[in-house]
Amino acid sequence: MASDLDTVRVLRALFNDMPRAPQGLTHLETMAWIKQSMADFEGGDMAYTIEHITRNAMLDIVLRMREDGPLTDDAAFDEIVNLISTKEGRSAFMDRCIQAQKSGAATERLLSRVQRPWTEPEPLFVPDPQEVQRFVAAQASGPGPMYAEYGAREDVRQIGVFEQPPEQVHEFAWGFVTEDQGDWNFYLAEVWRQGTVGYFERFLSAVQLETTGLPEGPAAASPMPASLALDVGIAAFSSLTLHAGASLADPDVRRWVGEVFIAGLLPRMAARVLDERCEFPERVQ
DSSP, X not given: OOOHHHXXXXXXXXXXXXXXXXXXXXXXXHHHHHHHHHHHSTTHHHHHHHHHHHHHHHHXXXXXXXXXXXXXXXXXXXHHHHHTTSXXXXXXXXXXXXXXXXXXXXXXXXXXXXXXOOOOOXXXXXXXXXXXXXXXXXXXXXXXXXXXXXXXXXXXXXXXXXXXXXXXXXXXXXXXXXEETTEEEEEEHHHHHHOOTTHHHHHHHHHHHHHTOOTTSOOOSSOOOTTOXXXXXXXXXXXXXXXXXXXXXXXXXXXXXXXXXXXXXXXXXXXXXXXXXXXXXXXTO
């Protein structure tokens, strides 16, 4: 079974040579740095985007093979992690995957015919209105049992997620949210209890679909405030991160995060993410 630590190892191997923003930048400086990095990337911003999509696809493949495939063997997993840490190794790994996909395509088509049609799952949880309003009012509850449960995990301690405690913690019945250095980080108990295999990118795809929509599709049902930036929660080892910067203190932005995102989007999106039968459009990923 793939662990959260496995996820971090694969992420570090895949993205070790991709540009990373320096520490200490403001929200606006970070966004400008990302834009410039994409423009400076060999081949330009399109090449940068394609490279990210390719490596994220490899992340999903390796973790699924770790969970129930040939990489359940620790030695085989270590070998692949070392292989994909270089450009040449990633190319060799993708060649293997392409060959394997050709042989398995016919079997996959047969299996898809007998699968039950996917139906929208029930929301993962029902938000408590009082907890939501407490968040909107910026009344942090402080660390509680959910924070303690997550912080006690061995992988969380090994990585040192909370060596520096977050500035604020909001506890909910379903998990907790931290406010730290201009970011909101979302931790859901059902996600960390099941492991985060593939969930980082699935959360990103699910929320993007709801808040930004597809370029050629209908408008987003719940557009995100322009001052927020969505990100996978790898750095904070969370399910999802919203970069807010100075707008963290904006009452209207906080109200959207509480009354729209937490109370409406998050329960529905989390249910989709945890349902392995739910597939997200490639254009969003």
